[in-house]
Amino acid sequence: MFDPPVHIHKTVFMQRVLDAVSHGYHWHTSGTVPLNKAQRLAAKFGEHYAIHRNENQRAYAKRKRECNARLFLYAPPQAKVLAWFLLATDGDGRIHEEERLRHAQDVLGRIRLDDDYELIRRTRKSDKGGGTVWSWRMTKDCERRWRERIISACRQSHALAITQAIGSLYRVPGFSGIREQTGALIALARAEWRRRHGTLDALILPPKLPYIERLPDTSLALSQVIRQGRVET
Known part of the structure; x- marks a missing residue:
C-alpha cells in the first residue's frame, strides 16, 4: 500500500x-x-x-x-x-x-x-542571474498584519514589543519573495521607531536577513x- x-x-x-x-x-x-x-x-x-x-x-x-x-x-x-x-x-x-x-x-x-503565504512567479534581479523564478511570499493580509503589529509596537515607550516583533519577523521562512517583504517591513520599523523616538539606539536588529538553504x-x-x-x- x-x-x-x-x-x-x-x-x-x-x-x-x-x-x-x-x-x-x-x-x-x-x-x-x-x-x-x-x-x-x-x-x-x-x-x-x-x-x-x-x-x-x-x-x-x-x-x-x-x-x-x-x-x-x-x-x-x-x-x-x-x-x-x-x-x-x-x-x-x-x-x-x-x-x-x-x-x-x-x-x-x-x-x-x-492564508499567510502564496507561491508566485517573480522576476529575479540581474545580479542574481535574471529571469523568472518561483518563490513564496506573504499574502497581502499577512503583510498587513505585520505592518499593523510593527506600527503598534513602535507607539510604545519601551522597545520590548518592537524587539519581539522583529525577532519573530526574522524567523519567517527566508524564501526570496518573503525576504524582500521582510526587508521592507524592517525598513518600516526603523522609520517608525525613529519618527516616534528620535533615535535608533534602543532598536536591536539582527545583522542580516536569513537566506533559505x-x-x-x-x-x-x-x-x-x-x-x-x-x-x-
Missing part, C-alpha cells in the same frame, strides 16, 4: 511544493483531512491518479503526454487534521476530469498556505505519523 510522506516542518514542506511547481506541477487542489481518514484519501488518489509513480514511470508518462500527479501532506504542530496539496502537470489523465484544479500561474489560482528531508511516513499519534484526532 502506498505510504506517502508527511512533512512535519513548514519550511521543508514549502520548499518541496516549490520544487514540484518549478518542475511543471502547476495544476493543484488542496484541503484538509482528519488523520484517521488520510490513508483512505491517499489510497484513492493513488488508485485514480498514480501519485505513487517513481521517476522512471513519471518520465515514461510524460513521453506519452500523460499527466503526472503528486500528493504533499503537512502536519502542523498540534493540529487535528493534515493539510494536503494535490499537484498535477499538463497532459491527459483522470485528475483533469475528476478534480476542480486551479493553475498556479493564475492570480486567483495561486497555491496558498494558511536547501533543507534536508524531515518527513515521516503517514503510517508512522498515525502510529505515533503526532496529530490529534
Whole structure:
C-alpha cells in the first residue's frame, strides 16, 4: 500500500511544493483531512491518479503526454487534521476530469498556505542571474498584519514589543519573495521607531536577513505519523 510522506516542518514542506511547481506541477487542489481518514484519501488518489509513480514511470508518462500527479501532506504542530496539496502537470489523465484544479500561474489560482503565504512567479534581479523564478511570499493580509503589529509596537515607550516583533519577523521562512517583504517591513520599523523616538539606539536588529538553504528531508511516513499519534484526532 502506498505510504506517502508527511512533512512535519513548514519550511521543508514549502520548499518541496516549490520544487514540484518549478518542475511543471502547476495544476493543484488542496484541503484538509482528519488523520484517521488520510490513508483512505491517499489510497484513492493513488488508485485514480498514480501519485505513487517513481521517476522512471513519471518520465515514461510524460513521453506519452500523460499527466503526472503528486500528493504533499503537512502536519502542523498540534493540529487535528493534515493539510494536503494535490499537484498535477499538463497532459491527459483522470485528475483533469475528476478534480476542480486551479493553475498556479493564475492570480486567483495561486497555491496558498494558511492564508499567510502564496507561491508566485517573480522576476529575479540581474545580479542574481535574471529571469523568472518561483518563490513564496506573504499574502497581502499577512503583510498587513505585520505592518499593523510593527506600527503598534513602535507607539510604545519601551522597545520590548518592537524587539519581539522583529525577532519573530526574522524567523519567517527566508524564501526570496518573503525576504524582500521582510526587508521592507524592517525598513518600516526603523522609520517608525525613529519618527516616534528620535533615535535608533534602543532598536536591536539582527545583522542580516536569513537566506533559505536547501533543507534536508524531515518527513515521516503517514503510517508512522498515525502510529505515533503526532496529530490529534
